[in-house]
Amino acid sequence: MDIFDKYETIASRRDSLLQAGLNPFGLRMDKILSPTEALINGRRTILVGTNNYLGLTFDPDCIEAGCEAMREQGTGTTGSRIANGSYVLHEQLEQAIARYLKCKSAIVFPTGYQANLGMIAGLAGPKDTILLDADSHASIYDGCRLSGATLIRFRHNDPADLDRRLSRLKNEDGVALVIVEGIYSMxxxxxxxxxxxxxxxxxxxxxxxxxxHSLGVMGEHGRGVAEACGVEDDVDFVAGTFSKSLGAIGGFGASNHPHFDRLRYCSRPYMFTASASPASVVTVTKAIEKIEQNPDLIRKLWRNADALYEGLSSLGFEICAPASPVIAVRLADEQTAVYFWNRLVEEGVYVNLAIPPGTPNGVCLLRCSVSAAHSEAQIQEVCTRFAKILAEWQAQDTTASLRG
Structure with a gap:
């Protein structure tokens, strides 16, 4: 038996996808031209699947801050903050996050994935219970497993189901930690x-x-769903990533809890990993300043999100949720979704293909993410390309339906 035999079914499925056209999970971008365009197979392509919500990846001030930090402090830290110490830049970023989120403390992690691992595995232990929204990200599930806590899933976005499950824990030892996402990425x-x-x-x-997916997106100042719902003071812990709205790499945890900093010497994913590079850290710090100084970025993002939502809805596509910067188009089956994805790339539009088992309830999706950097013309062009491919697909089979 070979060590990779356990992946045979997955490999076979991947091979079948490749037979239908391009590799949807390994597409090569030959050159990034801007926050919203790239060259793919020699064609100028509109990017509508990169989570670059505020378009800050090419911001001149962010780029210059990163270049200066690399010139002055090198390419990396070569160790963890526990072993090698913290750079002033790390502490400055944590102060910026805490200030922006109106929290007393913040901790920076090298990636958003590690932020969830470090926060969850540090906060919960074997005697505790985690109640988790069933549609949560893989990093959240992995953090729960690493914690050793008892894991209970409740129905997606269902406060009543959470209430019922918490009611059954009255006589349990330990604490109960509820975990939800602001905007669900899929x-x-x-x-x-x-x-x-x-x-x-x-x-x-x-x-x-x-x-x-809600930092820099939701709320008047972009502080997330907690700000939008007016409950920031009631949220115990916040986690997030720098790789979406902030246009870089890394993650964070933040809280007003008086003992939050204990995670620095109690959370293994924080303690035993190399700290973020100087360039990454200062780029994020500068991006936070940009959001604070230019709230119109958020308003432009939502104008584009509403325009794409209305455009695709008017064509007859089923959108899985009300308008947000993540617009998920549901298609009838995997074959239809793969066809649309390949044709969109051929027509110069890149979106994400999302199929089971990586989607909630086994749905097949074309997942679009909108940016404040998209122009009105680009949003209109994306809708035009969707319309063209829909007409082609319907002409091939007049009985075909977009819905399963």
């Missing part, structure tokens, strides 16, 4: 956070909100 739906807060208060639980 479908683009938003957590009813104010209702979840009411439930957690009623049962004396703690709540962690992953604002990965």
């Amino acid at each position: 479908l683009g739906d938003i957590a009813p956070l104010n209702e979840f807060i009411e439930v957690k208060k009623r049962h004396g639980a703690f709540i962690l909100v992953d604002e990965a």
Whole structure:
């Protein structure tokens, strides 16, 4: 038996996808031209699948800050902050995050994935119980497993189901930690956070909100769903990533809890990994300043999101959730989704293909993520390309339906 035999089914499925056209999970971008365009197979392509929500990846001030930090402090830290010490830049970024989120403390991690691992595995232990929204990201599930806590899933975005499950824990030892996301990355739906807060208060639980896809997106100042729902003071812990709205790499945890900094010497994913590079750290610090100084970025993002939502809806496509910067187009089956994805790339539009088992309830999706950097013309062009491919597909089979 070969060590890779266990992946045979997955490999066979991948091979079948390649037979249908390009590799949807390994597409090569020959050159990045801007936050919204790249060369793919020699064609100028509109990027509508990169999570570059505020378009800051090419911001001149962010780029210059990163270049200066690399020239002055090198390419990397070559070790963990526990062993090698913290750079002033790390502490400055943590102060910037805490200030921006109106929290007392913040901790920086090298990636958003590690932020969830470090936060969850540090906060919960074997005697505790984690109540987790069933549609949560893989990094959240992995953090739960690493913690050793008892894991209970509740129905997606269902405060009543969370309430029922918390009611059964009255005589359990340890604490209860509820984990939800702000915007769910696959479908683009938003957590009813104010209702979840009411439930957690009623049962004396703690709540962690992953604002990965809602930071810089939701709320008047972009602080996330907690700000948008008016419950920032009631959220115990916030986690997130720098790789979406902030246009870089890394992650963070933040809190007003007086003992939050204990995670620095109690959370293994923080303690035993090399710290973020100087260039990454200062780029994020500068990006936070940009959001604070230019709130119109958020308003432009939402104008584009509404325009794409209305455009695709008017064509007859089923959108999985109300308008948000993540617009998930549901298609009838995998074959249809793969066909549309390949044709869109051929027509100069890049979106994400999302198929089971990586999607909620086994749906097949074309996942679009909108940017403040998209022009009105680009949004219109994306809708025009969707319309063209839809007409072609319907002409091939007049009985075909977009819905399963």
